[in-house]
Amino acid sequence: MTANKVPEPAIHVRGLEKSYKEVRVLRGVDFEVARGSIFALLGSNGAGKTTVVKILATLLKADAGTARVDGFDVATQPADVRESISLTGQFAAVDAILTGRENLVLVARLRHLKDPGRIADDLLERFSLTDAGTRKVSAYSGGMRRRLDIAMSLIGDPPVIFLDEPTTGLDPQGRVEVWQAVKELTGRGTTVLLTTQYLDEAEQLADRIAILHQGRILVNGTLAELKRLLPPAKAEYVEKQPTLEDVFLALVGTNA
Numbered sequence: 001m002t003a004n005k006v007p008e009p010a011i012h013v014r015g016l017e018k019s020y021k022e023v024r025v026l027r028g029v030d031f032e033v034a035r036g037s038i039f040a041l042l043g044s045n046g047a048g049k050t051t052v053v054k055i056l057a058t059l060l061k062a063d064a065g066t067a068r069v070d071g072f073d074v075a076t077q078p079a080d081v082r083e084s085i086s087l088t089g090q091f092a093a094v095d096a097i098l099t100g101r102e103n104l105v106l107v108a109r110l111r112h113l114k115d116p117g118r119i120a121d122d123l124l125e126r127f128s129l130t131d132a133g134t135r136k137v138s139a140y141s142g143g144m145r146r147r148l149d150i151a152m153s154l155i156g157d158p159p160v161i162f163l164d165e166p167t168t169g170l171d172p173q174g175r176v177e178v179w180q181a182v183k184e185l186t187g188r189g190t191t192v193l194l195t196t197q198y199l200d201e202a203e204q205l206a207d208r209i210a211i212l213h214q215g216r217i218l219v220n221g222t223l224a225e226l227k228r229l230l231p232p233a234k235a236e237y238v239e240k241q242p243t244l245e246d247v248f249l250a251l252v253g254t255n256a
Contacts, residue, residue, distance in 0.1 A: 008071055009033055010033050010034065010036075011031055013032070016029040016052065019063055020026045025215055027215035029052060038207050039191075039194065041199070043211060049212055053195060056162065057238070058082055086158040099135055101121070105125055111156050123152075132144060132222075141173075142171065143175070146174065160193070163192060167179075188190035208221060227250065
């Protein structure tokens, strides 16, 4: 009987290095991302998260090391990599003059897809934006813009999506909206590499978390595995008080 073949990771990174003049930004980064999972690259500003994403998205060349995305080498097969990915940067790349639906239709047409109107309507429904679809994006909240941005990144069904600090600058309500949208992605088999500096974001979303510090991966594992790195907590009675975020969301709700 033939043994079950382990599927190739959606992202495979080995020994990635990058320097800007005298500054070593990446110092030998290694990790893998399983297909259909959410992988969080967690680190403070300047840790090298965006540099990793730029290399994987073929926007930047590494000084050393190898990286494969959806089975394609980022250095020797950049066109194939670009066909397999979508990148959402730190700021929503939406046209505020157009409506939400018009933004989606425009991207679908640029990608020469059939029936762009149906594609737009399906994505508006999937990301709970149907009622706002005919409104100009200039009237959207930050969370709604981000959800629309993520919806636009799904046009053409790319198997791998890079989300570079997707909730930067959002209020608590907007962050929850984006978290819900990201969780929706893997339900349909999309692989997500998420960069963030927010610990709670990685905890909420990721199947696996890698902590990047000064250009190196310090640890890489599931949340439960990372928690086991610390000594067991002592059992003590503590009265848990609601956080300010709990109060805010209880008062304003979680729907836009």
